[in-house]
Amino acid sequence: MKLRTLVKKCLAASVAFVAINASAFSEGVDFVKLETPIPNSDGLVTKVYSYDCPFCYKYDKAVTKAVMQKLPEMKFEPMHLATKGKFGKQASELFAVLIAKDNASGTSLLDDKSLFKNAKFAYYKAYHDKREMGWRC
Template sequence: MKKVLLMTVAILMMPFAAMAANYQEGVHYTTINKGPATAKPEVSEFFSFYCPHCYSFAKSVVPKLESKLPEGVKFTQKHVEFIGREMGVEMSRAFAVAHQLNVDKKIEMALFSAIHDKKQRFTNRDDIRKLFIANGVEGKDFDAAASSFMVNAQMSSMKRDTENAKLSGVPALVVNGKYRLETSSIKSYDELVDLAVYLTTLK
């Protein structure tokens, strides 16, 4: 019985062993800090609403990634400020507001579509506010959230995490707060997802 159990465990571990053999630190992923990983496994996507590749990534890769993450692995998103000049900051605020109001996915797709499909220009916070209202959010709720402590704290956290990740562009994935995927060495979106899943097993 014990022998059968050991064989079963070995078989279950084979896919991870195969992935470990295929993925190399410094080639497929980079360790961005020498400290401990996050207490619980997580995959963080860094993106910008102004990035067309991020829009494609949100539609085709993120759903696949979320569906393949093992139970107990958290998926988070962090908007970067370094694209879009001053509006990059306002878009980070918009993302944080959407998160606080629990309309993340709806507003995310609405903003992506407005910028890339409809070619709409956003020049100030009021332009963003109008989009929220058009998507069912009360203006007073947007106003309250936009200046709230929670939104400002989330923006500070996203900015700090962006700096720690040492990003050269987006979309980008960081796993367990420690491993940044190197997309230039990855041949397909399926491989990207597999690598992210593998890295969640590392400490």
């Protein structure tokens, strides 16, 4: 039990450290530039994630918004992995609809009023914090 607490504290400290130091991005250190660019991806930051991933949850809580604030000229595009998690396909479909609704209303996907953001964190919390939705050890 103590080891688990220690690991959680170390992980939280690491995430906080990354969030604090997110202001200085260097190619080859903090990110890589693809040799073959993804079509239609200019000015786009794509975050691939799954509600099933504990690291994605911690990263989303502490880092994603901070990173995007440092890149105001870039557009944020989340991409949920339909193949991960018991409800991965359903979550991907729901997130796609909510992203479309947020885009139609002009709401940023990182805004606290975003339908997408609220649903994503509801999935994360149900799965990781409350251990619902078929959580596994």
